Amino acid sequence: MEALFAVLVGIFFAAALYLMMSKHIIRVLLGVVLLGNAVNLLLFTAGRLTAEVPPIIPAGSDTLAMSAANPLPQALILTAIVISFSFFCFLLVLTYRAYQDLGTDDTDDMRVAEPKDEPMPPMGY
Amino acid sequence: MMATSSTPIDLSLALVMDPATAGQWLAILPMGLCLGIGALLMMIRHRITWHPPVALAGLALLVLVDVLLLSKVLADGPLTMMMGRWRPPFGIAITVDLTGALLALAAAIVAFAGALYAEVDIDNSGRRYGFYPLLMVLMAGVSGAFLTGDIFNLYVWFEVLLISSFGLLILGSEREQIDGALKYAVLNLIATTLFLIAVGYLYAIFGTLNMADIALKAPELSGSAPLMTLSALFVLAFSMKAAAFPVNFWLPASYHTPRVVVSALFAGLLTKVGVYALLRVMVMLLPIEREALSLIIAIVAALTMILGAMGALAQTDIRRFMGYIVIAGIGNMMAGIAIGGDMAVGAAIFYALHSILLMTALYLVMGEAARIGGSFSLSKLAGLWTSTPAFAALSLALFFAASGLPPFSGFWPKALLVKASLDIGAWWLAGSVLLSGFLCTIGFGRLFLLAYWRPALATGPEATLAASGQVTFVPPPPVPRTSLWRSAPILLLSGFVVWFGLFPDPLIVVSQQAAAGLSDPTAYILSVFPEKAAP
Numbered sequence: 258m259e260a261l262f263a264v265l266v267g268i269f270f271a272a273a274l275y276l277m278m279s280k281h282i283i284r285v286l287l288g289v290v291l292l293g294n295a296v297n298l299l300l301f302t303a304g305r306l307t308a309e310v311p312p313i314i315p316a317g318s319d320t321l322a323m324s325a326a327n328p329l330p331q332a333l334i335l336t337a338i339v340i341s342f343s344f345f346c347f348l349l350v351l352t353y354r355a356y357q358d359l360g361t362d363d364t365d366d367m368r369v370a371e372p373k374d375e376p377m378p379p380m381g382y
Numbered sequence: 383m384m385a386t387s388s389t390p391i392d393l394s395l396a397l398v399m400d401p402a403t404a405g406q407w408l409a410i411l412p413m414g415l416c417l418g419i420g421a422l423l424m425m426i427r428h429r430i431t432w433h434p435p436v437a438l439a440g441l442a443l444l445v446l447v448d449v450l451l452l453s454k455v456l457a458d459g460p461l462t463m464m465m466g467r468w469r470p471p472f473g474i475a476i477t478v479d480l481t482g483a484l485l486a487l488a489a490a491i492v493a494f495a496g497a498l499y500a501e502v503d504i505d506n507s508g509r510r511y512g513f514y515p516l517l518m519v520l521m522a523g524v525s526g527a528f529l530t531g532d533i534f535n536l537y538v539w540f541e542v543l544l545i546s547s548f549g550l551l552i553l554g555s556e557r558e559q560i561d562g563a564l565k566y567a568v569l570n571l572i573a574t575t576l577f578l579i580a581v582g583y584l585y586a587i588f589g590t591l592n593m594a595d596i597a598l599k600a601p602e603l604s605g606s607a608p609l610m611t612l613s614a615l616f617v618l619a620f621s622m623k624a625a626a627f628p629v630n631f632w633l634p635a636s637y638h639t640p641r642v643v644v645s646a647l648f649a650g651l652l653t654k655v656g657v658y659a660l661l662r663v664m665v666m667l668l669p670i671e672r673e674a675l676s677l678i679i680a681i682v683a684a685l686t687m688i689l690g691a692m693g694a695l696a697q698t699d700i701r702r703f704m705g706y707i708v709i710a711g712i713g714n715m716m717a718g719i720a721i722g723g724d725m726a727v728g729a730a731i732f733y734a735l736h737s738i739l740l741m742t743a744l745y746l747v748m749g750e751a752a753r754i755g756g757s758f759s760l761s762k763l764a765g766l767w768t769s770t771p772a773f774a775a776l777s778l779a780l781f782f783a784a785s786g787l788p789p790f791s792g793f794w795p796k797a798l799l800v801k802a803s804l805d806i807g808a809w810w811l812a813g814s815v816l817l818s819g820f821l822c823t824i825g826f827g828r829l830f831l832l833a834y835w836r837p838a839l840a841t842g843p844e845a846t847l848a849a850s851g852q853v854t855f856v857p858p859p860p861v862p863r864t865s866l867w868r869s870a871p872i873l874l875l876s877g878f879v880v881w882f883g884l885f886p887d888p889l890i891v892v893s894q895q896a897a898a899g900l901s902d903p904t905a906y907i908l909s910v911f912p913e914k915a916a917p
Contacts, residue, residue, distance in 0.1 A: 277572070285568060292575050300582040330585065333534055337578055340541045344571055347548060348564075355564050358557045370562040370639050378698045378760045378828065382836045 262302040269295035282352050282362045289348065293341035297334045304330030399467045405454060406463040409476045411447045412486060412525035415440060420518030430509040434501050437514040441494040444521065448487040455483045456892075460899070460909035462531060470910045471592035477531025479906050480896035481731055485658055486528040488738040491878070492650045493521050495871035496643050499746055502867045503643045508553050516553075519546040520647070527655050531910060534581055534591045536659065540574050540623070547652060550644045551636060562636030569632040573622035577659075580615040587612065594910035596667050597903045604670045613671035616663050617679065624656030624712050627686040633709060634693065638701035638758075642749030645701060649708050650742035654734050657715045664719060665727055666900045672722060680720035684814035687713025691821035695828075698760045700748045703829065704741070707784055710818050711737045714799060717811055721802050727897035729798035732889060736791040736882060740783050743875035747777050750868060751833060754861060760829065765838025769861045774834045776876055781826040783879045786819040791882035794890060 273295055276288030304327040312325040356362050359369060419440035426432055455461055460479040464470060478486075497517065504513045523543025530536050551563045581591070587607045588596050603609065618629070625633040633653070637645050664672040664679075672679075690710030697703040711733065718730025748758070754770055755763040767774045783790030796815055803811040882889050899905060908914060 296578050303586045351564055355560045358560050367561050370558045371635055
């Protein structure tokens with residue numbers, strides 16, 4: 258099960274990196290959201306994938322009877338999911354505004370803040 | 383099924399600590415204060431006239447709390463508060479050591495100065511969009527990152543400061559801002575995601591997220607676990623946050639677009655959080671791996687400082703010029719981390735403190751220069767020396783400090799860095815610190831020559847008369863009136879720069895002490911685990 262998930266995480270990372278190398282900002286965004294999910298899945302897998310075994314120590318003993326999934330990575334992912342989801346929403350709105358205002362979704366043409374042929378500073382006076 | 387309930391041990395008692403003392407509450411107060419006032423400002427968001435006084439009072443209180451915290455840490459050593467009274471390493475720890483307390487205090491002073499300047503720089507629409515609440519949340523994120531003792535908590539504070547910085551960056555929604563913010567947002571989000579991957583691996587290896595616990599376990603695990611991969615990931619993620627050379631391009635793309643006070647706060651605070659995280663994770667938690675990676679970090683540092691200074695030389699816009707100066711400074715701090723040892727790490731901490739105060743002051747000065755001279759472009763800005771001599775003298779002092787010339791604060795950490803790198807035989811690193819300082823001096827010299835010494839470029843009918851030789855004297859344009867809101871923050875920050883330059887001894891001693899606390903984290907660990915004390 259873990260091996261299968263490890264391969265899946267690898268595919269997620271590969272797709273995310275491929276998309277993020279695009280010039281088009283919407284693909285970059287899809288890459289970013291895939292990257293976030295790849296990380297979440299990675300953490301989830303790292304915390305063991307045992308279903309239906311609660312990590313509860315029975316009364317009278319000091320350790321778990323059998324190996325159970327670690328709940329802490331799942332708590333971490335919950336935090337990370339909320340954060341990455343809200344960031345993705347913000348980025349989507351920002352990208353749409355950029356498309357409206359700059360008239361392009363090609364990062365090569367987004368040169369408003371950094372003009373292409375900026376004059377050199379004066380050499381003397 | 384009958385459970386063996388014959389032993390009714392209440393384990394919950396064993397997991398809970400005594401209630402926190404008043405002194406321990408101080409550790410969480412900076413974040414609580416900022417978030418509370420930020421929330422209050424959101425509730426009264428329509429009463430925009432109340433925003434500045436409430437935010438200023440809150441930030442003044444924050445400075446006070448950070449001063450108390452620093453004095454307590456100086457007197458008693460690191461201070462820990464466990465959230466929810468859970469025993470470490472199960473609960474989230476807020477652990478304040480000297481490095482964190484120093485940087486948090488510098489950040490609070492800068493935020494207070496920024497809020498003073500914002501009184502005149504942020505118009506009513508900016509206030510309605512929530513400048514002050516965002517500023518308070520930004521400070522919560524920055525203080526939290528400096529003071530936390532839990533590495534996942536550090537990630538959360540990174541995200542808190544990141545989302546509020548997005549809000550501040552696009553305040554005004556101009557085309558330039560949207561362009562800059564998009565690049566800033568995407569690249570910073572990728573950097574924090576890399577950090578999250580590293581945190582996941584870290585938990586997989588150590589089984590804990592508490593920094594003191596990691597510092598305890600790191601030496602025994604260093605040979606047996608893939609800590610080197612982990613360290614490389616941390617270095618990449620934090621270098622991206624700090625804007626070190628191959629991953630620095632988000633900074634010059636965005637820092638010149640927002641309001642002057644926002645640029646000033648970003649230049650002072652955000653990159654330094656990345657440097658702080660590098661210090662905390664590489665110097666304190668993974669010292670053996672830092673040693674192994676030191677050559678790579680040193681090369682990155684040298685490239686960052688030299689290419690940052692060269693980038694500055696090519697700029698016409700004075701705000702973009704300052705953006706590259708920020709990057710050159712990051713190179714110096716990373717050099718300190720690469721060299722290692724208390725002297726170099728202490729110099730990096732000193733440089734970070736100096737850079738927080740100085741870069742904010744420099745951006746505010748650039749804002750004032752553009753207001754008086756009418757442009758941010760070096761080809762139009764001129765004549766500031768004749769129109770405002772006192773302001774020009776103050777600017778020159780800050781330029782000296784940024785170039786690393788005595789007697790201002792930039793000189794001392796650079797001198798320490800050069801000495802430390804010569805001590806370990808890295809002459810090329812010492813040479814790049816000096817070369818970077820030299821290139822910055824040329825850049826600042828040209829800035830001063832063109833914007834300050836050059837006679838005002840006359841426009842209008844007088845100019846044509848002067849050109850044709852009929853009139854020899856062209857009256858300079860009237861100087862806009864200044865106000866206390868504009869001059870007070872610049873004077874406050876410049877005061878620190880001059881003070882640290884003239885009397886560097888106390889700060890050198892304290893920053894070396896902070897560096898010693900990072901390289902030998904015994905006191906830090908004992909503050910979290912008092913029972914680990916040797917009998």
